[in-house]
Amino acid sequence: MTETIDNAVFVLASALRLAVPLLLACLAGLWSERSGVVDIGLEGKMLGAAFAAGAAAAVTGNAWVGLAAGVAASVALGLVHGYASIDQRGNQIVSGTAINMIAVGLTALLGAAWFGQGGRTPPLEGAARFQPIALPGADAAAAIPVLGPIYRSLISGQDALTWLALAAAPLTAFVLYRTRFGLRLRAVGENPAAVDTAGISVRALRYAGVVICGALCGVAGAYLSVAQAAGFLPQMTAGKGFIALAALVFAKWRPGAALATCFLFGLLDAAAIRLQGVELPLVGQVPVQAIQALPYLLTVVLLAGFIGRAIPPRASGVPYVKER
């Protein structure tokens, strides 16, 4: 009994850790696409941020400086995408892909040049890394059946960025649905002409969307290199930016659903790790690749049948040109 609960808590805690970067990137994509700018470059921005955060934290020994550097790097990449998509009305897929490619090359190159450790940044210790925050009474509560282990291992012991990610979802929902800025942002992703004729700048709103997207991607990247791991590894995002895009479609561009979806994907990931080498009755040993493919399969299958059509913001990916 106790072992089962411990096991469950372990998997859930692991799922949460895996869900945090997905959630941040997914919300980042949500802000960008709701404003009408398709962002396939979440992956590249996350990677760039992870490197900048890892490098800055290693040099300064301060995790928060690392976070700031990660956010700055990611916002800078976002502004490049914004300039190409909003001002130059370029193809947003091409621009996003370019950012992904630049990030892979540039992080490896700069990492090797600066630190000479094969593209890695130096390992982070102590204040250079976001440490788990122990909540009061965590150990004392451990003896309480069921709730004790949940409190000790799942709720207590999370780092600051995890709490930030969990707060970002309701905050996004609030701003999007309850504020003037949110209304305008939702409108500009659906029909920019309506926003323009209402006397509001389409350009400013879309840049705001792109900058918020960059900031959230920056936190996601910093989480990877300065909280989850102790330093930057080349290509450490490993496709998380693309899974976040899948989660965004799955969640139909809604923040509440994004939270649930990312946790589900995190859970599948955690199960994949847990099931490595485990013999299941009848099936035998499940190839780990099969489980790792689950989030993708789930997205395709569920989108094809169960959750109905996912309709993106109508103007997303379409540059706004005043008709002549």
Add this chain to the structure above:
Amino acid sequence: MAPAIELVGVDKRFGAVHANRNIDLVVEAGSIHGIVGENGAGKSTLMSILYGFYEADAGEIRIDGASRRIRSSRDAIAAGIGMVHQHFMLVEPLSVLDNVMLGAEGGALLAQGAAATRARLAELGRAYGLAIDPDATVGDLPVGLQQRVEILKALVRGARILILDEPTAVLTPAEADQLFEMLRALRAEGKTVILITHKLREIMAVTDRVSVMRRGEMVAHFDTARTSAQELASAMVGRPVLLKVDKTPAAPGEIALAAEGLVARDRSGVARVDHVSLSLRVGEIVGVAGVSGNGQSELLLALAGIAHPQEGRITLGGRDVTRLSPAALRKLGLAHVPEDRHHMGLVLPFEENESALLGYQDDPAYGSGPLLDRDAVRADARVKIRAYDVQPPDCLLKTANFSGGNQQKIVLAREMERDPNVLIVGQPTRGVDIGAIEFIHKRLIAMRDAGAAILLVSVELDEIMALSDRILVMCGGRITGERRAADTNAQELGLLMAGVTEKAA
């Protein structure tokens, strides 16, 4: 009292195009002022300048006697100008309330302005008969109500001057009458209304004064009571025009094309064409009237073989052609002029002679085997250009560089010059200027007199009534009535278009 709007010497160029030349205009406060002109005459550009979408290169705008610079829509709104665009500026997935509040939220949090906006909507609803459910999703509303949301948006922002760009294009005649009632109510409250339209009947019905634009210039101003549709049309075109189509009574012969129980469903399974039966005889024009989006487009696609119906049967000269392709139908003498020439009728980046051959590229006259004989293609294009007076008469020019009316002539020449037995034609004069309309109408009548069977689908009721010998009315995918053109009138057809069926009427 100072005029609500005064434009002095307003001038605007887009590159080589001189869209507005030295425009002077005076709109009296508390009046309904019509602006008419053909497509491309510069009406929309002028209104876009007034609404801050573009800035004029030269000239002065005076609002209520005071000179104003209007550099953005925000400036225009602040000056008390509201605009109802032809293509609605609405965000469809949002509610009526959200759409009305967009840009006039009344605080950083939506809750701060929501109650006041609701109250204002209710108040305006009572005052002008503009009642609407503020929580309805705009995309679910019929177009008439969507237009109401647009008007409410302007009024909530405190507009004293309301500009409406082609407001009746999407309305049934009854809805249009309702709109005009409301405009009169606004005028009675002291508001000023500018109505842009190309429908002279509406100008005559509702305006106090009317200004006419032609090729970027303001050419004439009239008191509506002291002018006529005939005089306005001549001023628009710059020469006398025949508004009435001269034609003799039809002499219908045998059935050329017949449809029985056609059903065409869209992807979600809704019957867009719902058990439609019709017959078309040699030597007659049958008009299909209806508000845009009531199944006429789908009916055209089914009859032309482009989208086969799920149920029903189509016969051409007694032969079952339900499952034939457009190419096979063309060989059997059925020509189709599609509703949207840009989408289906032409390839805009092609040269004129290439667009003039589309669909007939396999004709041996254009070359043997897989090769085209370009000289033959061009020679043929030149013959058609002459016959249809296409301007400019250059078959090497890109199709995109012709005006709407001349593009339409290219399509009509392609389809009609082969003397088809049956011609199915959708919106033959949409976006075409009055001079070309006159020409196209004469051609259609001449084809009928030569023994062709013509099915005419148009959302312009005037056009249907002027050309047709028999009229079918479609509403919600069904045929709600059939009338002989000689025995009906706009009111009766309007009721049928709105779905009031035979029994109820």
